[in-house]
Amino acid sequence: MSESNTVERILDAAEVLFAQKGFAETSLRAITSRAGVNLAAVNYHFGSKEALIQAVFERFLTPFSAALSERLDEMEAGGENITLERLLSVVSVLAMGSHGTDPRRAQLFFRLSGLAYAQAQGHLRSYLRERYGQVFRRFLRCLGNAAPDVPPMEMFWRVHFGLGATIFTLSGMDSLRDICKADFGADLSAADINARLLPFIVAGIRATPPGQS
Amino acid sequence: MSESNTVERILDAAEVLFAQKGFAETSLRAITSRAGVNLAAVNYHFGSKEALIQAVFERFLTPFSAALSERLDEMEAGGENITLERLLSVVSVLAMGSHGTDPRRAQLFFRLSGLAYAQAQGHLRSYLRERYGQVFRRFLRCLGNAAPDVPPMEMFWRVHFGLGATIFTLSGMDSLRDICKADFGADLSAADINARLLPFIVAGIRATPPGQS
DNA sequence: TGTACATCAGTGAACGCGCGTTCACTGATGTAC
DNA sequence: TGTACATCAGTGAACGCGCGTTCACTGATGTAC
Numbered sequence: 001m002s003e004s005n006t007v008e009r010i011l012d013a014a015e016v017l018f019a020q021k022g023f024a025e026t027s028l029r030a031i032t033s034r035a036g037v038n039l040a041a042v043n044y045h046f047g048s049k050e051a052l053i054q055a056v057f058e059r060f061l062t063p064f065s066a067a068l069s070e071r072l073d074e075m076e077a078g079g080e081n082i083t084l085e086r087l088l089s090v091v092s093v094l095a096m097g098s099h100g101t102d103p104r105r106a107q108l109f110f111r112l113s114g115l116a117y118a119q120a121q122g123h124l125r126s127y128l129r130e131r132y133g134q135v136f137r138r139f140l141r142c143l144g145n146a147a148p149d150v151p152p153m154e155m156f157w158r159v160h161f162g163l164g165a166t167i168f169t170l171s172g173m174d175s176l177r178d179i180c181k182a183d184f185g186a187d188l189s190a191a192d193i194n195a196r197l198l199p200f201i202v203a204g205i206r207a208t209p210p211g212q213s
Numbered sequence: 214m215s216e217s218n219t220v221e222r223i224l225d226a227a228e229v230l231f232a233q234k235g236f237a238e239t240s241l242r243a244i245t246s247r248a249g250v251n252l253a254a255v256n257y258h259f260g261s262k263e264a265l266i267q268a269v270f271e272r273f274l275t276p277f278s279a280a281l282s283e284r285l286d287e288m289e290a291g292g293e294n295i296t297l298e299r300l301l302s303v304v305s306v307l308a309m310g311s312h313g314t315d316p317r318r319a320q321l322f323f324r325l326s327g328l329a330y331a332q333a334q335g336h337l338r339s340y341l342r343e344r345y346g347q348v349f350r351r352f353l354r355c356l357g358n359a360a361p362d363v364p365p366m367e368m369f370w371r372v373h374f375g376l377g378a379t380i381f382t383l384s385g386m387d388s389l390r391d392i393c394k395a396d397f398g399a400d401l402s403a404a405d406i407n408a409r410l411l412p413f414i415v416a417g418i419r420a421t422p423p424g425q426s
Numbered sequence: 427t428g429t430a431c432a433t434c435a436g437t438g439a440a441c442g443c444g445c446g447t448t449c450a451c452t453g454a455t456g457t458a459c
Numbered sequence: 460t461g462t463a464c465a466t467c468a469g470t471g472a473a474c475g476c477g478c479g480t481t482c483a484c485t486g487a488t489g490t491a492c
Contacts, residue, residue, distance in 0.1 A: 004469095028446065045468085117381065156393060166377070167381060176370075196367070196374075199420045201374075203420030209412070241479065252480095253437065257436070262480090
């Protein structure tokens with residue numbers, strides 16, 4: 001392998017611990033000790049804690065956004081009529097599957113995204129925007145084509161509403177699932193929750209915009 | 214006043230700084246220096262940083278949940294038909310207005326809630342659940358009555374989806390508003406965004422549940 | 427009315443601790459002549 | 460083939476810093492006799 005094993009182990013450990021506790025609350029000592037590597041290795045390989053955080057996101061998002069781009073290419077080339085449901089389920093499947101087959105990875109992904117939005121002082125947010133903004137805007141355009149009744153600006157907000165519902169729910173999924181089990185006796189999987197999210201978001205996006213008949 | 218001025222000033226400063234940076238990233242030195250009080254005053258009045266965090270939430274949520282309870286009493290006593298739109302707009306108005314008339318306060322509230330969900334290691338989340346869970350469950354029951362076609366468990370999830378959309382959007386409102394202004398030339402107020410959230414959530418909650426005709 | 431004591435908000439300085447980062451160093455591997 | 464040097468992943472120990480918390484103390488106000 002061209003990448004050293006140490007780098008991967010640091011990223012694995014950081015991913016889990018950041019998702020569990022947050023960025024500021026996770027020390028490099030905790031990460032390196034979990035990874036079984038020397039404390040100084042983080043600064044040796046990444047340069048700083050901040051750069052490590054970005055690297056964790058990059059390892060998640062780069063394959064994801066590449067796969068999304070590719071799927072969008074295929075769908076557009078196919079000339080088929082691309083529905084809202086289709087677009088959202090493609091994203092959902094890619095998010096769940098583009099990091100190996102471990103569904104726990106996908107949950108980490110959403111937890112980290114939630115943290116990133118809540119905590120990031122700017123460095124992370126602007127980095128993500130610059131790095132992945134293009135794919136995001138393309139996806140937004142596809143959504144607009146699939147729901148031509150919704151004006152672009154309305155769509156912009158509704159996508160963020162849906163993103164918020166997704167990130168918030170999947171980021172706090174464990175405790176919500178516990179409550180659900182205690183109150184309703186139903187033991188839901190991540191896929192079950194996803195299946196509930198989709199119709200909610202589709203209906204929200206399709207809602208009659210305010211100030212329209 | 215029975216409460217000392219120092220206590221209020223600490224809470225004011227903590228509220229703003231926590232919302233700006235997060236809990237771990239905000240030091241007691243930053244808070245006390247902004248408040249213009251002695252560093253030791255936080256531990257004197259609150260006992261610890263953790264207790265200060267809880268106190269910040271309590272000052273927000275206690276008047277809010279009391280006002281919500283009261284409004285629900287009124288509505289139920291009135292015998293009127295309580296619609297989904299009505300319920301959600303009551304919550305929205307109370308959240309916006311129950312902390313004086315300053316709309317900036319409401320935005321802080323959502324930012325803090327987002328942080329609480331993302332960061333809270335448990336102490337804050339379980340504290341909030343214990344302290345305000347009853348009002349929340351009552352509100353959930355009202356929603357169930359207003360949309361009898363949605364099964365209780367489905368409603369549980371959809372309310373959290375809507376909560377997620379709200380908290381996520383209003384918590385990151387400033388930067389989303391900037392993007393919206395840059396991309397669409399529209400300068401939206403918090404009230405405008407709220408007006409867009411409401412139909413999205415109502416439509417999402419009313420969506421045909423999966424596995425139903 | 428005067429004195430002794432209790433209470434309490436607030437203070438200034440220091441405490442020990444864990445943090446991210448740095449630095450001189452090791453040892454293995456590759457390269458040039 | 461042998462030797463000298465360069466590169467590079469990784470290490471162990473220490474650095475200085477900012478953190479939350481503690482503690483002995485002050486000064487004002489209230490209370491008992």
